[in-house]
Amino acid sequence: MIDPHLAGRLDFVHRLPTKPPLPPGRNPLGLFEQRDAVLVVPENIDPRRPTPLMTLFHGGGGSAEKILPMMEAHAQEKGFLLLAPQSLFPTWDIVIGGNGPDRERLDAALAEVASRFLLDPTRLAFAGHSDGGSYTLSLGPTNGHFVTHMIVSSAGFMSVHMQTGAPRVFISHGTRDEQIPIDRSGRVHSALLRDAGYDVTYVEYDGPHAWQPNVARQGAEFFLAERVPAFR
Numbered sequence: 001m002i003d004p005h006l007a008g009r010l011d012f013v014h015r016l017p018t019k020p021p022l023p024p025g026r027n028p029l030g031l032f033e034q035r036d037a038v039l040v041v042p043e044n045i046d047p048r049r050p051t052p053l054m055t056l057f058h059g060g061g062g063s064a065e066k067i068l069p070m071m072e073a074h075a076q077e078k079g080f081l082l083l084a085p086q087s088l089f090p091t092w093d094i095v096i097g098g099n100g101p102d103r104e105r106l107d108a109a110l111a112e113v114a115s116r117f118l119l120d121p122t123r124l125a126f127a128g129h130s131d132g133g134s135y136t137l138s139l140g141p142t143n144g145h146f147v148t149h150m151i152v153s154s155a156g157f158m159s160v161h162m163q164t165g166a167p168r169v170f171i172s173h174g175t176r177d178e179q180i181p182i183d184r185s186g187r188v189h190s191a192l193l194r195d196a197g198y199d200v201t202y203v204e205y206d207g208p209h210a211w212q213p214n215v216a217r218q219g220a221e222f223f224l225a226e227r228v229p230a231f232r
Contacts, residue, residue, distance in 0.1 A: 008094065008143070017048075042079050051117055054075065055084075057126070067132065130153070130209065138160055142161070149223050154210075155173075155185060172212070
């Protein structure tokens with residue numbers, strides 16, 4: 001039987017906060033000397049009330065600074081916490097050779113956020129673009145015991161060795177994606193997840209390999225909605 005950690009299983013559990021909350025704005029978590037995780041805290045968050053959390057994964061060669069604009073304004077507007085971890089190497093470990101240090105760093109970052117804010121167990125999303133989307137497609141189903149939503153932009157692959165729970169899924173992909181053709185990615189991934197019983201919303205847009213502001217807004221609304229009918 002495969003080691004759950006090697007399959008991408010995280011140890012995260014919801015808990016009551018034990019540390020002071022962080023102030024509004026961008027906050028490095030202070031966990032790592034290099035490529036630290038960053039938490040965006042909106043104005044007027046009450047750390048004693050359950051708050052949604054979105055974890056946003058950057059693309060290959062990316063960083064928290066590069067990916068945060070995808071969702072930062074929506075987090076501020078809609079009042080959810082936004083966590084941007086950073087891969088130890090230029091891209092996520094699963095892309096290079098398998099789950100390892102990035103899984104451990106992600107676990108540490110999630111635990112740190114939960115130690116400072118009471119998180120809403122019905123609204124905890126994994127999201128990402130490109131390699132970050134592939135990381136979401138791979139870790140989301142593996143950790144569906146606490147991940148409730150997956151927001152995927154222009155992902156290249158999905159690697160799932162064990163499944164728990166049933167996160168709701170929002171997938172978007174550009175029809176003119178020159179790096180990851182839509183016919184072998186967005187269309188395939190959405191069909192596979194639907195066949196596996198997941199609730200999937202799939203959006204195609206006329207664009208290249210880049211996240212789109214209007215589609216990112218749809219993803220944020222999907223995350224906070226009671227229910228959004230899947231596009232068939």
